[in-house]
Amino acid sequence: MKKEYKFELRDATWFKRRVPNPKEPKVIAATVINFELIKHHLCKMEVTYDNGDVKIFQAQVTQNHITEKWSVSCGYAIVDVIDE
DSSP, rough: OOOOEEEEEEEOTTTTTSOOTSSSSOOOEEESSSSOSSTTHHHHHHEEEEESSSEEEEEEEEEOOOTEEEEEOOOSOOEEEEOO
16 A cells, blocks of 8 residues: 655755746645655656646655755745655
8 A cells, every 4th residue: 555645845946046926826735646765766747827727747756864854846846745
């Protein structure tokens, strides 16, 4: 039986080094497709924006070597893996 994982969308605003663009759509939801809890596993992420657009991107599973927490990132959104 495959274990079910929950995902929590992380605020990934990159405005430290660039000026915010008010026309840029904001990510409101993300779903991970073909997820496996394996470091550097490649999967897909379906990202939903506040303007109604839905896009699918290549994503990668990573683990923080200090906190040992897992996350999935596609470059446009990042989600933390919640292990229950």
